[in-house]
Amino acid sequence: MRLLKALDLVDFIDGFKSFLARDKEIYIEGDIKLHFLYINELKKYEFKAPPEVKNLDKEILHIKKQGILTLLEIFEFVKIIRYFLYLKRVKFEGKIKEFIDSVEIRDEIREVEEFFDEKGNLKASIDDRLASLQKALSQNKEEILRKLQGLLNSRKLQGLLVDRQVHYINEEEALLLRAGFNHVLKGSIVGRSSSGFFYVVPEAISKLKEKEASIISQIEEIKVEWAKKICSRFLKWIKFIEFINRAFDRFDHYQARVNFAKSKNLEFILPKSDKKIILKDFIHPALSNPKPVSVDFSKKVLIITGVNAGGKTMLLKSILSSVYLAKYLIPMRLDTKGSHIGNFKEIISIIEDPQNVKNDISTFAGRVFEFSKLFQKRDVLVGVDEIELGTDSDEAASLFKVILEDLMRRDIKVAITTHHKRLASLMAYFDEVELVAAIYDEKKAAPTYEFLQGIIGKSYAFETAKRYGIPLNIVQKAIKEYGKDQEKLSELIERGSELERELRAKKRELEEKIEKVDRLKKDLEEKRESIFNELKEEKSRLSKIFNEAINEAKAAIKAKEKKEAHRLLNKAHQKAKEAKVKEKKISKEIKVGDSVKYRKNRGVVVGLKGKEAFVDFEGIKMRVALNELKKVEPIKRKEPLKIKVSKPKKVSLKLDLHGLRVDEALERCDKFISDALMTGFDEVLIYHGIGSGKLAAAVREFLKNHPKVKSFSDAPANMGGFGATVVKL
Helix, strand or coil: HHHHHHHHCCHHHHHHCCCCCCCCCCCCCCCCHHHHHHHHCCCCCCCEEEEECCCHHHHHHHHHHHCCCCCCHHHHHHHHHHHHHHEEEEEECCCHHHHHCCHHHHHHHHHHCCCCCCCCCHHHHHHHHHHHHHHHHHHHHHHHHHHHHHCCCCCCCCCEEECCCCCECCEEEEECCCCCCCCCCCEEECCCCCCCEEEEHHHHHHHHHHHHHHHHHHHHHHHHHHHHHHHHHHCCCHHHHEEEHHHHHHHHHHHHHHHHHHHHHHCCCCCCCEEEEEEEEEEEECCCCCCCCEEEEEEEEEEECCCCCCHHHHHHHHHHHHHHHHHCCCCCHHHHCCCCEECCCEEEECCCCCCCCCCCCHHHHHHHHHHHHHCCCEEEEEEECCCCCCCCCCHHHHHHHHHHHHHHHHCEEEEEEEECHHHHHHHCCCCCEEEEEEEEEEECCEEEEEEEEEECCCCCCCHHHCCCCCCHHHHHHHHHCCCHHHHHHHHHHHHHHHHHHHHHHHHHHHHHHHHHHHHHHHHHHHHHHHHHHHHHHHHHHHHHHHHHHHHHHHHHHHHHHHHHHHHHHHHHHHHHHHHCCCCCCCCCCCCCEEEEEEECEEEEEEEEEEEEEEEEEECEEEEEEEEHHHECCCCCCCCCCCCCCCCCCCCCCEECCCCCCHHHHHHHHHHHHHHHHHHCCCCCEEECCCCCCCHHHHHHHHHHHEEEEEEEEEHHHHHCHEEEEEEEE
16 A cells, blocks of 8 residues: 555556455466456446455355355355356356366255345245245235324324324334323323323234244244255355355456446557566556656666756656556556556555654654665566655765666666766766666746656756746756856756767677677688588599599500490590589679678679679678679668767867966866777866866866866876866766
8 A cells, every 4th residue: 555655556456346246455466478368358348336245264264164145145156156057157268168168066055046036035935834924924014114104194183283293212113202192092102292192012012022023033943044045055055155266356357457448448468478668658647638648767876857847757656656657467558559557566656745743853864764675685676766755865876877787687676767867977877778868848837747868867957947936046046146156057967967878889880790790700700611521522523533534544544445445435424524614604793782691691793703793891801702693682771870970170188277267277177088089098187277266176077077188187297286276088
């Protein structure tokens, strides 16, 4: 329940549970793939939902101990039997039919169902005594009504009647009379009205009521007798009773999910055995005017940054909710074809603020305590909202960076939201970390509730404050306090993150090209070995033919008869003709520009020379024999995405900041280091002078926080000493 509250799923799950015939856990025991198959088949049919039935575990235990159930308790079992008899009449096919057919109801059990009417009463037709007593009871009731009507119309009582109604006091029929009624009517007083009048049960009616009680007692004795018979029969078939009770629960799970999905136009998705989470057009059930979200959470850590009130928390809850709903086969609203949801043993949310007057714990301490539990977990999905909540963001960023690094090495997947860029920038360089930013529309000055992967987003705190009514002069004052330096630092972090991702993309592209070269190299080695073996075989063949021809020639020389000599010489000549190198047919159709296939590689012919062709295999040119090529249809390829980072035209290893203000100096530093990185320098020198020390301190603080600066130190005496800094990139 705690998880459902944190994910805003309580109302949604309660809505689903209302479709169940009886209250139970939402988890279905057994093979989830098989359950998914049954649910998908059941969606094709229209059928009546089962009646409400109470949990019968205690009743089954009571039967096993040879106890006697009431007829009302027995009727709960009858409801289940009747529902399966109804399902057998529905024209199901496939797996559902197999399941319904597996519930084979024997005649002894089917007969019990026929003992009861629709309201759960024993039918009078099953026992003559019961029919007789029920008839006597009915006649007795009619006699009571006649007696009462006679008294109401009696002249003696006309002056004593307060009204002409029959009052039911303590389940007894009584008349409301004035004082003095005892002179004309014998009876017993069963109550008094607020006006002081008397509720009187006439003596004649009392006698009839006693008779009624006697008849009812006899009926109850017969009902107990039948209850014993039925319970004895149930005990004999107790294995079947347990089986049909479980089967009803299982079908109840299926029908509730199907009917719930139909009522809200929801879709089912089967969780996969991996840990990937890819959502396409998912809509959280708690949202009234939703905007579908799409996100790729295939990596181990997802960091969500960006604008305040831009939907970061709801994206986090959507990710955890989708996994929870898929885990229990609860339908949801999303594009199932474009979505992929993994399976996790446990889902943990660290979303609420743990601080309150009862638990005597701070916000940050509570968060750290929750994180401490994760180190003993495996196969877990964790969602953390505002990870640095409750403490200094810089200190928290360093702490949580180390924690997340350790969790990545374990079988734990973590999604977090944060307003602070430091943690995101520290984690951005890991391959198993995905960044997502909530997008802000600066023209409309409002969040779009959309997300962009691969970047660190700005929080737009000042814009949000203006949007929610903070006076403009207050916001402007805050912007001034924040300062241009901090704003530039934020932009630098964002730009650094983007540059890092571009470089990683280029690295992947180069690795793919190297892999292709290695593959082609391997193919060439195989081809070389194949050609060598072919030449060896051809040499052996020619040698054998040559020897045979020589032997035939020698035999011809030795032949005495001229005719025989000619015959042998002709045979030797024929052998010599066979001693020619077998050549493969060269395809005359191949020309420059054709797409060809050489072994497993495809390429384009860029030149021809004799029996050979020059072929371009995706940037690698090779000379291949024409008879080794096969002409193929060209493959239509999409233009690859090219990222160009232009190098600066003039770059120096030194930067002189003398005479500049701090903000101008830091701006120069930023551009100087970016140019140096793109040029490939690994060490540069910055002159800032000694002076008051303010400029030197600002420069070193900037270098300290720059993600691409490995280290920095004072320059040697001959290069400026304390007035300059050597920076290693």
